[in-house]
Amino acid sequence: MTQSSLHETVRIGLLTGAVAAAGILFDNAYHIQVLVFIGINTILTLGLNLLMGYTGQISLGHAAFYGIGAYTSAILTVHFQFSPWAALFPSLGLAVLVALIVGIPTLKLSGYYLAMGTLGFGMIVFIVFRELDFWTGGSSGLAGIPSLKIGSVDLMSGRNFYYLVWGAVLGTLVVSRRLIESRVGRALRSIHGSEHAAMAIGVNTQAYKLQVFVFSAFLAALAGFLYAHCIGFISPGSFDFMASVRMVTMVVIGGMASIWGALLGASLLTLLPEWLHAFADYEMIVYGLILMLVMIFLPQGLLRGLLDIYERSRNA
């Protein structure tokens, strides 16, 4: 084991400890709920970060996969009386299938064109959620999504759901980490550098772009599944264009190409709206202002920026 991967294991251990400690310390249901949302957003951000941060492919339609995960499971459980666990596999499977179908033509594009292509895809899926109202409930949403159970234990009671979500976060974190450190991870980063050069050294860029796109769609669908069964109610508004933009923002604010940045970005963007309720009418203005300040003063993202400040203060 190299030193850096040893450090990484220590960090993941520390995070596991922090998750467990937070579960014990926070007993306010609202706080637990916020932590659950941070967890769900972290899974989304980790997936998108593999695609955007590491491979350099911009998707402005990732909320579609988040929505596909949520709606498939919701429809199967509400209308077809599936048990939620039985609905998990079809939800993930459908997202993977759609990602393959959309990815094959779309990933031939790059840069702005890929962004436009995925944007269009996101809008189409949003409209499907809204207009397919006999299944999705249209704009008024779909209620009565059953909660997750293991045996007779309801995961919605107490902190069970919190541990489930953060277990998934830790799993995703470890898998992402191993992927990035591997030969495949290097190949992905080479695509980010220059697709042409990556091809010239023998990296099958088309295949990798598709695989990482599908994997990030898979993670988004997993997050969507958890979201639907956590809230019990979903509506198209949670999966619109702004939701895709929010995901991209989490990746950029946290710091591209860093899994810890993803955690930080997801945490900040989940917490900010909660803290900013105090500003009432001015909430969105302050929110926007904070994001602008982060990008002006910490253009590499929060993680790199904070590390730089720390290193400078140590050297001073």
Next chain:
Amino acid sequence: MLKITDLKCYYGRIQAVKGITLSVGPGEVVSLIGANGSGKSTVLQAVCGLLQRWEGTILFQGSSVKGLNPPEIVRRGISLVPEGRMIFAPLSVLDNLKLGAYSRSRKNPKSNFEEDLEKALTLFPVLRERINQPAGTLSGGEQQMLAVSRALMARPSMLLLDEPCMGLAPMMVNKILDTIALLKSRGMTILLVEQNARAALQIADRGYVLETGKMVYEGRAADLLADPAITNAYLGIAATPKMKPETAAASLGLTF
């Protein structure tokens, strides 16, 4: 080893290469020279599969490369050192070299990587000092050395070099040329594309001159260097050192 016959390349409706024929024998260094936009790089791109639309035949070790994608061509033994170096700037020097070995590390992950790494670092000792540095922090010449090493990590039987001396300091140009000569002495087959025609011909066995997509001269490198028609048309700058050093310096904005 490499045999190109009647190659025509297109960018959209524009025909960039208009039917050229060229061959490179085993262990030979062949230079392809010509002005900007004459189609030199396009030929290399076609050979290594980066260019989709071309007509004619390209045979490598007797079999056609038509329809193969770049990874397949790399696995057959052709490595390209792309124009402008194209190293992966945020990745470390070591990661760049690991990526160079990418095409052959699939089946057996270790596959003598350490041994090849050692060879590369012996060839360019400066890379050893910078092994964990992000490749983007290297100087231009060092980046070019890295690009060459990265291509060699794939264990190619033929190396394609696209303008390896572009934008380098004269000392670095010499270093790169020396390296090409060294690789040749070890039996590497090389197709070299250069605008620095004199330098390219000095280390080559044979040369081809390309002009707006057509082959206008070909022959032994020594003959091309001796041919006044070529020295006047393509080796212009070096053949007419009329400008005084002071004037040259002034034109570059330098003062003494």
